[in-house]
Amino acid sequence: MRIKRGFKARRRRKKILKLAKGFRGGHSKLFRTAKNTVDKALAYAYRDRKQRKRDFRRLWIVRINAAARMNDLSYSKLIGGLKKAGIDLDRKVLAELAISDPAGFSKLAAIASENI
Secondary structure (H helix, E strand, O other): OOOOOHHHHHHHHHHHHHHOOOOOHHHOOOHHHHHHHHHHHHHHHHHHHHHHHHHHHHHHHHHHHHHHHHOOOOHHHHHHHHHHHOOOOOHHHHHHHHHHOHHHHHHHHHHHHHOO
16 A cells, blocks of 8 residues: 655645745745755855855954054054953954944054054
8 A cells, every 4th residue: 555645745845835935936836946946045044144254254354454544553453452452342343433433443543552
């Protein structure tokens, strides 16, 4: 006697098609193409969660470097000086300071240049 798998197969397909909601054309309607597209989408999502962290860190470093050079320092000298001064601010906060409070950032740059 053969096993038809009706309920299990339907549940498996519905799960994939639910994930494919919003895709264009057959990618959201047809199981075989939807499965391929969903697999690829999940792989991209996993990869890009890591990538986003890298991209933001690069952006923050560029912003900090630009602000540091306005205060006659290089990025590495600024970071090194802050570390020696015992100021523990991460790059996200430093980048935000560089944009929203240039005067405050200049004070940090002065502290960093004293401690090079």
